[in-house]
Amino acid sequence: MEGSNSDSVRKPKPYRSDVPVRDADVDSAFKYEVADKFGGEGLLRCLKCGACSGGCPVGSVIDYRPRRVLGNVLLGLREQVLVGENLWLCAACFTCEERCVQEVNFTDVVTVLRNMASEEGHAAPGYVKMAKTVMEHGRVSKATGHVGKIREELGLPPFSEPDMEQLHKIIQSSGFLEIIEANEGRESEE
């Protein structure tokens, strides 16, 4: 009895990510470095079962798999993970955290990885741009006259100006400036 779907059996297609993995690209301590950071603890519990990818709304439209990000971290592909754009595709919707049976907390792991990437000057251009807007205006986007008008119509008080002096103190003491410096010029790469 031969079923109609037997041809595809036992012949898995090759991974679409870059194969083969070369020894020189592997940093075996990378996963521990990530797991040691706050939010990265769950990483080592990953079974690579794919439940995260199966529910990922980003993955349903583009070639992005949370499991592959985790897999690459566990493999130790430091460069590929931190430099690539994959890291910045997560929409932080937390569906994968909901689906995960091992409490890996993928969104938290991604936050750790993004921080690491940013410190090394690999932040995504859009994020650098946004960070600069915050530094300049105290907001993630500029306040426009249009919003002011709507607020007036609704009888809401006008936006209060953010306290830039306080903000700059926070930015300086939190190490935010160094991260922005490390990513200098990245915002125009978009």
Place this chain on the structure above:
Amino acid sequence: MTEAEKLATLSQMSPTQTALVIGGGVSGMQASLDLADQGFNVVLVEKTPSIGGAMAMLDKTFPTLDCSACILTPKLSEVARHPNIELLTYSEVTGISGQAGNFKVKVLRKARKVLEDKCSGCGDCVEHCPIEIPNEFDQGLGFRRAVYVGFPQNTPLVYTIDDENCIKCEMCVKACEREAIDLAMKDEEVEIPVGAIVVATGFELFDVSKYPRLGYGEYKNVINALEYERLINAAGPTAGHLLRMSDGKIPKSIGFVQCVGARDVTNQVPYCARVCCMYGIKNAVMAKELQPDNVKNVTVYYADIRAYGKGFEEFYNMAQTRFGIEFIRGRVGEVAENPKTRNIEIRVENTETGEYLQHEHELVVLCPGILPPKELRVIASELGVDVDSDGYLFVEHPASNPVDTKVPGVFVCGCAEGPKDIPDSVAAGSAAAMRASITLAKGGEV
């Protein structure tokens, strides 16, 4: 022997010659038979109206595809007819005291409302009963009356009246020529002296509705594996016709979702339930076996296939090569229903290729893991035996003393100790019987 005489005999048992077996599944049955064949008396307590346990509900066994009932039924009769076995079905253990060689066990005989010594199992009462309710034995897919046997091989073949649903119309009383029905029957408790105890309380199926993303209870064409077993069972509610719930059609494409309630720390089941991979493959094979022309596509979505036993890996290979079953490695992310066709779309990543798949199936079967039964904790605390973090009984040593508990004279077999398949449960039943017989032969000395 009337019920009163039976209870009087039980309370006068000689403890050094008698063992108690709690649970009448295949493991407890094996333990009872092995003890009884050595000449000891056995009191076998089972809480449902029939012995047989979960194995009686199954259609086939893996990896040989033997008919489950064909293996089990002879054992059922053997237990029922064995002169050394006192069968107490529809009964529960409510208290245990004493020590090895001299335990005192309190057993509650729930009122069955049918006299076991008079009922011949003819079933004349059934057609007169006006009440129809879902049959627990068929996982609620079929119906039974308020006076019922769960399945044709009910052992002992004695009917039971379900007090909760009975309306006391007494139609059955009038219909019974043997005057076997006594609606005034009351629960009774008896204290039985025994020398050794074998715990064989079995398992409970994981409740798959704890995964809302998999749609069980929300979509009609998502069922669990035990419901599927009843659907393909010739003695089941559809007489063995595989069909789906929404429209009664034979499903042309079936998806099996593995690891539902197993290896999942978020649902407090961090352990592998051991049996689901193999019963999943078996059920996939059975779909092709039963409907070779109609069922075109059978796909199993798995996290890891654990084909660890004798002949299991070969069975897994045969499922792929001979039956053409497709295996996709990836835990299912979520399912959705097509409101027009009521088909179920499975969303999953094929982790071997990295592809995101949206596969539509006409029927989806969730393969749940297994849990320790809720009552096990109560029995364990009565016995003074510890349970492990997963809720199963602790044994003295999992490798060298796998059926001894820390309490002398108390032994464990089957899934009460941890998830087991049928061969392992039977082996553990025999082992526990042997260990218990040593306690009895030494008069309770340890």
